[in-house]
Amino acid sequence: MLGGEDGPPHAETRIRQDLTFWGGGVDTQRTLPFGTPQEVYREVRQRIEIFGDGGGFVFNTIHNIQAPTSLENLQAMFRANPRQRRQLRDRARCGS
Numbered sequence: 001m002l003g004g005e006d007g008p009p010h011a012e013t014r015i016r017q018d019l020t021f022w023g024g025g026v027d028t029q030r031t032l033p034f035g036t037p038q039e040v041y042r043e044v045r046q047r048i049e050i051f052g053d054g055g056g057f058v059f060n061t062i063h064n065i066q067a068p069t070s071l072e073n074l075q076a077m078f079r080a081n082p083r084q085r086r087q088l089r090d091r092a093r094c095g096s
Helices: 008-015 037-052 071-080 082-094
Strands: none
Touching: 037 071
16 A cells, blocks of 8 residues: 555655556545545546656556445546546547
8 A cells, every 4th residue: 555655656756667557546435435526636637647647557446436426526537537538528429
């Protein structure tokens, strides 16, 4: 687990050359189910900036989405992820 001084910004700089970050796109235990849509959006954008700089990041929630998560928070998560936004837009255009 990467918390405290070993949290996302520090882990990223320490091990970027050797690993791809898989997941960690949003905290599914606190922020996603209990935060506001603005907090979800901000956290996802922050994680993408931290882990995605230069590649090596696969956006993923890692854990299951918890039952109390609102639709608005899920939408904020998708809006905050530029790649996901493009995919949703392209699907809407194709009618699928």
